[in-house]
C-alpha cells in the first residue's frame with residue numbers, strides 16, 4: 001500500500017492556501033515527531049503493512065531540520081519495499097545542505113515553485129525568488145535526486161501568454177522530470193477569498209493553451225500532472241489503499257477490526273491535538289458504490305482509465321455508446337477518456353448507464 005505523512009508546518013502562509021499548515025510552533029517539532037512514530041508503530045502492530053511509496057507532504061516539510069527525517073525514516077524504513085518511491089516536498093527557501101541531506105534518504109523531491117515571475121510570486125504571497133527556485137532544483141539534481149517535480153500555478157490575475165510561456169521555457173531548461181500544474185482556486189478563509197475572482201484569470205483559452213503547452217514537453221498523465229509518472233499519486237487514482245499519518249492526514253484502508261470493510265479516516269487538524277491523540281478521530285465507511293464512483297472519476301482524470309471489471313453490464317453499454325460518440329477509447333480491459341477535462345460529465349454519464 002501507499003504511505004502518506006503530513007508535515008503541517010510552514011514558515012509563512014501563502015495568500016491562496018487552505019492546506020492544513022501552521023506558521024511557527026517550532027516548540028512542537030520534537031513532540032510531533034514522537035507522535036508520528038508512535039502512530040506509525042501502532043498501526044504496524046495492529047495491521048502490519050509494507051509500502052511501495054512514501055510521500056511526505058505538507059505544509060512545508062523543508063521547514064523541519066534534516067535530523068527530523070533521519071529519525072522518522074529510521075522508524076519507517078524497515079517497512080518500505082526495496083524499490084520504494086520516496087518523495088518529499090520542499091520550498092525553494094530550503095538550504096543547499098538540507099537538500100543534499102534529503103538526497104541520501106529520498107529519491108524524489110517536489111518543489112513549490114509556482115512561477116518564475118517575481119511579481120506573480122509576490123502576489124501569491126510566496127516567500128522565495130525565481131533565482132532560489134532555479135538554484136535549488138539544480139542542487140537537488142546534483143544531490144542525486146532521480147526525480148524532481150516543480151509545481152506551477154496558472155489562472156492567476158496577471159497571467160498572460162508571455163508570462164506562462166516564460167514559466168514553461170525556464171522549467172524546460174531545468175533538470176526536472178515532472179511538472180504539477182494547478183489552476184488557482186479561491187478557498188474560504190484565505191486572503192484571496194476577499195478578492196474572489198479578482199485574484200484569478202479565468203480565460204479558458206489561455207488555461208487550455210497552458211495545459212497543451214506543458215503537454216508538449218512533459219506528457220500529461222492526469223489533469224494536473226505532466227512528465228514521469230509519480231507512482232504515489234498514480235496509486236491514489238488506481239484506488240489503492242493508503243495509510244495516512246499526521247495532523248489532518250487522511251487514510252483509506254480495509255480495516256480488519258471493522259469487519260474488513262473499507263474506511264476513510266481523518267485525524268485532528270490541530271497539531272497540539274494530534275500530538276495528544278495521534279489516532280484517527282473520524283471513520284467514514286466507503287461503500288462499494290462510493291468506491292466505484294471515485295474509481296470512475298479518478299480513472300477518467302488520468303491515464304488509469306476505467307477498468308471494465310468494476311462496471312455493471314448497463315454501464316459498459318453506456319461507455320460503449322460514449323466510445324462511439326468519440327468521448328472514450330476502448331481497450332480489452334479499460335475505457336479511457338479522449339480528454340481528461342471531461343471527467344465530470346463522463347462519470348455522470350457512465351453512472352447513469
Ligand code: SF4
Nearest residue numbers: 010013014017021059
Ligand atoms: S508553502 Fe504550501 S502549505 Fe505552506 S502556506 Fe504556502 S501553499 Fe500553503
